[in-house]
Amino acid sequence: MQLVVARIGRAHGIKGEVTVEVRTDEPELRLAPGAVLATDPAAKGPLTIETGRVHSGRLLLRFEGVTDRTGAEALRNILLIADVDPEELPEEEDEYYDHQLMDLDVVTKDGVEVGRITEISHLPSQDLFIVERPDGSEVMIPFVEAIVTEIDLEEQRAVIDPPPGLIDDRAEIASARDDEAAAEKTADETGDDS
Template sequence: MSGGSSNTDPQELPVDEAELLRVCRIGRAQGLKGEVSVRLFTDEPEERFEPGAVLFSRDGSTEYVVQRARAFKDRWYLKLEGVDDRTAAEALNGTELYGEAWELDDDEFYPKDIVGLEARLRTADGPVIGTVVDMTDNAQWLLKIRLAHPVGDERTALVPFVEALVPQVDLDGGVLVIDPPGGLIPGVDRTL
């Protein structure tokens, strides 16, 4: 751990909190020399955990510098600078670490950019299906959409975030287009 402190004036934060993305949550200490296990929230752990990479607390006021990282049996373990014993590692249990947003290709999106978009049927001017309220990564990315017109007890729908079903995303327009097969979204018939 280096740089920053909880007493840092918000005007002097090293990064803009709004541009930070959750990368991992620290779990239990591993061994006696300050290594910690982490739960991943990134698709790019190799890049995020390169030696010298800087991660931040949620508000950006505290920096954590990766000294080394390793993967073992689908788990990641980090050694952070300044965390040199088991006691220091245990004190970080539950801490979430954030990284700066990277420039993405035109066909890539961060979940935070998708949440809040209006979902429309088949075209950007089509009928409103609802609003994206969450994005989850199970076996694949899923959009959770709060339906504009709930059907019975069904107030939300899950839609796989794949090009065949979500052919258009317009961040500037605040809209994404969904072309669902019949039965995927309650109340939305394929023939509409």
């Protein structure tokens, strides 16, 4: 099975290094020196990582045969793809590979069917499940512990406890102003001058 593990960014310096947008929770394993990665587009690869280092919070890689800025710029926006055994599991207990989560049924903690995971979007702040509902519409569910309470790979389902308004249009909006207005209306109706 092939997984996208990074996207090559701009060139860094003049010796062939590039910045990369990491798309794996295991960069030390997938993007280590000596790793041979397929590419998208395929004609640009495979690429073998020669060196890697972190500079100002960004991962910099240099590939074998790429020795100058021109060569590095030619790699911009290429996706790096690693071959992964489909049976392999992440090291951490509560981590999952995208292929494990795809097509899981999503249900609320009360057992109400929400839909099926069709895509996982990796954003800088958090990951999102893109869930196709039975009516064909889509809903985005943040993949955070407070909302996704259980992933059951054997039952092929993800259990969620969504806040009001996340999966439906009937958001419960309450504010202190609404509470005060309700209290004033009650006081006016009862004639209470307190």
